[in-house]
Amino acid sequence: MDTKRLIVFIALSFGILYFWQQYMEKQYPQIKKPAVASSVASASGVAASAVANTTAAPEAGRLAKGQRISVTTDLLQAVIDTNGADLREVKLLKHGDTKDPKKPFTLLQDEGEHIYVAQTGLLGDGLPTHKDQFTSAQTSYQLANGQNELAVRLETVTTAGVKVAKIYTFKRDQYVVDVKYEIVNGSTAPVTASAYYRLIRDGKVENPGMFGTHTFTGPAVYTDEGKFQKVDFTKITKGEAKYVPSAKDGWIAMVQHYFASGWIFSPIEGASVCTPNACRYEMKALPDNMFAVSATIDLPVIAAGQKAEKSVGLYVGPQETKRLKAVAKDFDLVKDYGMFKIFSQPLFAVLQFIHSFVGNWGWSIILVTLLLKAAFFPLASASYRSMAKMRQLAPRMEALKQRHGEDRVKFQQAVMEMYKTEKVNPLGGCLPMLVQIPVFIAFYWMLLAAVELRQAPWQFWIHDLSLPDPFYILPLLMAVSMYVQSTLSPPPPDPMQAKMMKWMPLAFSVFFFFFPAGLVLYWVVNNVLSIAQQYVITKKVEKEIQQAKNS
CATH class of the missing domain: 2.70.98.90 (Beta-galactosidase; Chain A, domain 5)
Incomplete structure (x- = not known):
């Protein structure tokens, strides 16, 4: 399971949750x-x-x-x-x-x-x-x-x-x-x-949330x-x-x-x-x-x-x-704070503490994102190193696919043997996304519950961090950042899957058109920081591999 498959899983989960809520509202109306x-x-x-x-x-x-x-x-x-x-x-x-x-x-x-x-x-x-x-x-x-x-x-x-x-x-x-x-x-x-x-x-009863949450x-x-x-x-x-x-x-x-x-x-x-x-x-x-x-x-x-x-x-x-x-x-x-109070409440406490110095909720969200990235830096670095190594193994994986043809069992066995030889964890790339999921959900419920962010402006065109971006600029920036991040990730061996993943950032960004601007701001900043971190680590791993070949 790689990062892109995890993104598909998240998107499908949101979709299932939304339609389930719609079904339950019809079955049990107010x-x-x-x-x-x-x-x-x-x-x-x-x-x-x-x-x-x-x-x-x-x-x-x-x-x-x-x-x-x-x-x-x-x-x-x-x-x-x-x-x-x-x-x-x-x-x-x-x-x-x-x-x-x-x-x-x-x-x-x-x-x-x-x-x-x-x-x-x-x-x-x-x-x-x-x-x-x-x-x-x-x-x-x-x-x-x-x-x-x-x-x-x-x-x-x-x-x-x-x-x-x-x-x-x-x-x-x-x-x-x-x-x-x-x-x-x-x-x-x-x-x-x-x-x-x-x-x-x-x-x-009001229903201010997305996907039936309120x-x-x-x-x-x-x-x-x-x-x-x-x-x-x-x-x-x-x-x-x-x-x-x-x-x-x-x-x-x-x-x-x-x-x-x-x-x-x-x-x-x-x-x-x-x-x-x-x-x-x-x-x-x-x-x-x-x-x-x-x-x-x-x-x-x-x-x-x-x-x-x-x-x-x-x-x-x-x-x-x-x-x-x-x-x-x-x-x-x-x-x-809903069922995610265990994450949302301390997250808001940190956000409020930073706001007491900054005086702007938008900049406070950005600083909290920086703190979160710093806290999970070692874990993310290990994962990005694993992804960088897998990216270097992409040509060899393609060669294995050509060698074994339609025999998927032998192909998978050969791939796993290659991972074992090169000491690469194929699940390592999922860790950054897995870490982000509870933080993402906590941010969502925090923004949904916090009246402090209601009608609170950030800068420029964002006049209310609790409402969606009126011009969809942040969701589009998020789509671009996701696409750039996908180019740094190892390509899927399946051509159909690889083609689908190229469209995934755009499809996933549609969900963010309806999310609070504060939440999308967090995700955009997080993606930009992840891109910078992943780019540096990828280049470093490539240099290490090249030095190993030359020695």
Whole structure:
């Protein structure tokens, strides 16, 4: 098996994977309107009340609306609705829209074809849920220059005289919003209450990858006991969702490509809000292809005339590794590197470290490629020496073919004897390609998952390293580099195979027309370095053989 046969194998593998994905999508299409999944109530009366209240209508795409409160910070443009005092809309000012990068990316929204909101409510006799009306002193808030925090207060009073305030605190350069309940018991009886926090999203799944690959979209729960547990929408619909139902720590999230939201109950800084009682977690399907992930927390009994407070952080933003790590333990797991995480995650760590000095993701990719070539230099050198020796044996191989004619068994025996005599490993030329395969796949998944490279420019015509080259210049350069590299490799003994291999670089480059520009940039630089290395080694081996003949 030589390098060119390995390339054919890779191309066929990609093709098979693509058609398999197409077949599976036809066999198991996404369900448009799943039925409501049954929920399991907790043994306690308060928990049962939580389940009953949080599953009540309206739950789907037609959310009730009240007065809109707009909030603008340095990173976010948010909308809070007085109906439930819910966070209904969030635009990320530092991240461009997919279709129009000049507009901010919309993560949360409560109208249109895409529904995705963050809700909270209180459970107890007469306490406000996500369906009750709140009031606000202002309809517009903006984080001023030099101001580090911005508090938005919404209030309501129950018929029994219990005053409830929900306070959103936005902070400069933060995607974590502090959501605090302030409950003042103005009644004559003690108040027993629970608070629930949930994320509601439609079941639409993006498919940004090539050959059917895509990052995870759906809800997730993290606890120290169960660790990171993500659940597909289809499993929730079928009642097959498996996760730890309660714990004294953790967080819940709704994950999609590049972005995520999450209620944080065990922040990096501060104690878990689930103690002394456990947070109760739940995932369920709702009408109109909607899904919810939620957590319920029991609050201490509030005596008459007393006040209680409960604060929970809400992350709404991009899956930037540094920010995710600062939010909660293992919150960076929402960044989906797929099955090749073992390669992609450390590769991105190195890339991010280099970017901290270079300041450009394109040049960082080039420098990472140089480091990888340096790391595998000894292995590649040994392989290229083997290929150079095989190239010198090409005339003798042709002579053996002529001598044995159609007797392929004797021809193969003679070739293997020649390799043994000349101490040449026929599989040695495959090693550089075998080494590149996991790195190539790791680069692909890294670029697919890394929001840091989304809409990140390199130079010249490349304005987004996460998208294909708009003018296909890099794929064409890759085809040229592959052709040049093939001329340095030993020719196949089979004329038909040799003819096919001449067209292989062009055929293989077609795949790269649709790959992210950052990935093709890596491959082009890698090929150029390989050509230089292979050329030098080939000339050196030729010189050594010539000197051996002359001596």
